[in-house]
Amino acid sequence: MSKKDCVPYGSDVSAGTYECADCGHIYSNQSKTSMPPCPEHGKSPHKLNCWIILSGRGDNPKDPYPDE
Numbered sequence: 537m538s539k540k541d542c543v544p545y546g547s548d549v550s551a552g553t554y555e556c557a558d559c560g561h562i563y564s565n566q567s568k569t570s571m572p573p574c575p576e577h578g579k580s581p582h583k584l585n586c587w588i589i590l591s592g593r594g595d596n597p598k599d600p601y602p603d604e
């Protein structure tokens with residue numbers, strides 16, 4: 537998957553549906569807020585620590601992506 541479709545934890549996002557890039561957990565964000573860590577984070581290995589945008593408008597373009 538490409539980096540641009542992956543929203544890091546804590547990014548400001550719009551309402552939409554997101555999938556954990558690491559474990560596939562589906563998170564439905566009903567309101568504009570920042571993305572929380574995946575609930576499975578800490579239970580299973582998470583290396584990417586970001587969310588894949590399934591629907592809606594994802595990341596805030598003013599919020600730069602981390603280099604890693």
Ligand SMILES: [Zn+2]
Binds near residue numbers: 557559561577582
């Ligand atoms: Zn996860």
